[in-house]
Amino acid sequence: MSEAVTRATATHPGLLASLDPLLREWLPRQRWFAGKGRPVTGFSLVAAADLLPPEGSPGLLHVLLRAHQPDVPAQGAAPHPADCYQVLVGVREALPPRLAPALIGHVAEGPLAGRSVYEALYDPRATAVLLEAIRTRARIGRLRFEGEGRPRIREGLVPRMMTSEQSNSSIVYGDTFILKVLRRIVPGTNPDLELPLVLSREGCPRVPAPAGWLIADLDGPDDPYVLAVLQPYVRGATDGWELALRELAKGGDFTVEARALGRATAEVHTALARALPTATLGRARARLLADGMTQRLEAAAQAVPALRPYAPGLHQAFEALAALAADGRTWTAQRIHGDLHLGQCLRSPSGTWSLIDFEGEPSKSLAERRMPQPTVRDIAGMLRSFDYAAHSAVPPAPEWATACRAAYCTGYAEAAGRDPRAEPVLLRAYETDKAVYEVLYEARHRPDWLPVPMAAIRRLSVGALP
Numbered sequence: 442m443s444e445a446v447t448r449a450t451a452t453h454p455g456l457l458a459s460l461d462p463l464l465r466e467w468l469p470r471q472r473w474f475a476g477k478g479r480p481v482t483g484f485s486l487v488a489a490a491d492l493l494p495p496e497g498s499p500g501l502l503h504v505l506l507r508a509h510q511p512d513v514p515a516q517g518a519a520p521h522p523a524d525c526y527q528v529l530v531g532v533r534e535a536l537p538p539r540l541a542p543a544l545i546g547h548v549a550e551g552p553l554a555g556r557s558v559y560e561a562l563y564d565p566r567a568t569a570v571l572l573e574a575i576r577t578r579a580r581i582g583r584l585r586f587e588g589e590g591r592p593r594i595r596e597g598l599v600p601r602m603m604t605s606e607q608s609n610s611s612i613v614y615g616d617t618f619i620l621k622v623l624r625r626i627v628p629g630t631n632p633d634l635e636l637p638l639v640l641s642r643e644g645c646p647r648v649p650a651p652a653g654w655l656i657a658d659l660d661g662p663d664d665p666y667v668l669a670v671l672q673p674y675v676r677g678a679t680d681g682w683e684l685a686l687r688e689l690a691k692g693g694d695f696t697v698e699a700r701a702l703g704r705a706t707a708e709v710h711t712a713l714a715r716a717l718p719t720a721t722l723g724r725a726r727a728r729l730l731a732d733g734m735t736q737r738l739e740a741a742a743q744a745v746p747a748l749r750p751y752a753p754g755l756h757q758a759f760e761a762l763a764a765l766a767a768d769g770r771t772w773t774a775q776r777i778h779g780d781l782h783l784g785q786c787l788r789s790p791s792g793t794w795s796l797i798d799f800e801g802e803p804s805k806s807l808a809e810r811r812m813p814q815p816t817v818r819d820i821a822g823m824l825r826s827f828d829y830a831a832h833s834a835v836p837p838a839p840e841w842a843t844a845c846r847a848a849y850c851t852g853y854a855e856a857a858g859r860d861p862r863a864e865p866v867l868l869r870a871y872e873t874d875k876a877v878y879e880v881l882y883e884a885r886h887r888p889d890w891l892p893v894p895m896a897a898i899r900r901l902s903v904g905a906l907p
């Protein structure tokens with residue numbers, strides 16, 4: 442551990458003022474920026490720490506800042522007036538050509554005047570510092586780099602930034618570890634660390650066990666912030682979405698994999714139910730659940746007029762759930778993945794499936810994301826995903842989806858001892874809720890994909906499971 446990394450940090454007077462004009466232009470352009478479409482009116486500095494001294498080259502600043510966006514967002518989106526973001530700012534006299542795409546800008550005034558600042562996650566010399574800090578369990582200012590058990594992280598693993606489209610940013614170290622650097626950060630226990638840690642402590646092999654993490658202890662009454670999580674890298678893995686599309690293109694069978702995925706999901710659910718508190722979903726909570734689904738449907742129908750003709754039929758799915766609960770039916774709720782789809786499942790070259798990305802739906806509060814929920818919600822997410830794959834294939838292959846959906850439920854039942862198809866009302870309500878969410882998501886982000894969830898909406902609105 443270098444002296445530069447271990448030394449406590451100074452505060453950074455004037456830092457934000459000099460970065461402000463550059464960040465205003467740069468931050469909203471980033472894939473992970475959550476407040477797109479609303480102007481940033483200013484920044485406030487939450488914390489800053491030198492991970493490498495600013496007078497060195499490169500210098501490396503760890504920055505937590507709030508982006509102020511007082512405008513009310515478009516209908517259906519959560520209001521985020523001052524989200525907190527994590528940025529690693531590299532500082533150099535001059536940027537080498539290989540780092541040109543990472544440029545944030547040239548600083549005109551203040552403590553860094555005359556230097557170039559850049560997105561340091563692209564710079565292996567900077568990201569090596571993060572792994573080294575986890576390896577040595579460093580404490581730098583209010584940053585705590587920690588790990589599970591004895592660190593078994595080799596020195597000198599070569600880092601590379603992942604370039605895939607992500608909500609956060611990930612660095613792969615020598616194809617051995619992957620560090621997920623969270624971007625929009627919130628105080629409190631983050632399920633992206635909490636659940637994989639619980640699962641690995643339970644001995645569940647379906648999740649890459651966290652090897653290290655980064656926490657910030659900020660002043661004030663708030664809980665600590667989880668900033669990054671290090672996990673073993675599943676070398677040569679393919680995600681379920683890619684694999685499914687590949688098989689579809691070949692006219693290949695995916696039911697063996699779908700069944701294995703069902704078993705993997707059940708193993709994760711069983712371990713979570715063993716390790717963390719469960720609850721009963723009875724009449725009152727089912728009513729709230731159905732009302733929440735109805736509100737989301739209404740908001741989505743406001744934003745996407747094509748949904749409107751189907752709203753009454755879809756609404757019936759939610760009312761059927763509330764009616765069943767009113768008749769005395771109850772369900773067990775427990776911690777679940779919360780945003781499960783084929784893209785969150787990794788298959789190793791030896792055929793083992795792992796689940797990743799337990800962050801839940803990022804637009805929801807941590808409290809909501811950490812609430813016990815029926816496992817059927819995750820299952821509905823996966824069933825929707827088979828439908829998505831089948832309907833994005835050319836030509837669409839609905840019978841492929843039907844076979845995969847059945848195989849997934851069979852695999853789930855084999856490992857969990859209960860078949861999700863025994864809960865058709867709950868399943869329909871959750872699939873409908875997810876399809877409504879997808880309509881809104883696609884309308885906002887990928888309008889070309891809108892026909893995929895709309896096809897499911899038509900079927901669900903007349904009571905058929907896709």
Ligand SMILES: Nc1ncnc2c1ncn2[C@@H]1O[C@H](COP(=O)(O)OP(=O)(O)O)[C@@H](O)[C@H]1O
Nearest residue numbers: 607608609610619649672673674675678797798
């Ligand atoms: N343990 C892992 N091993 C191999 N690849 C991984 C691992 N974890 C994540 N990935 C890859 O990184 C991508 C992004 O990870 P994810 O946790 O979904 O991040 P985000 O929340 O930013 O979308 C995944 O789609 C997957 O391709």
Ligand SMILES: O=P(O)(O)O[C@H]1O[C@H](CO)[C@@H](O[C@H]2O[C@H](CO)[C@@H](O)[C@H](O)[C@H]2O)[C@H](O)[C@H]1O
Nearest residue numbers: 608682780782783784822825826827829879882
């Ligand atoms: O990747 P995230 O976890 O942020 O999820 C969002 O983006 C997903 C698309 O990348 C979107 O998923 C939808 O499309 C997938 C295919 O691209 C499909 O497998 C999913 O079933 C479907 O919901 C997801 O809804 C959105 O939250």
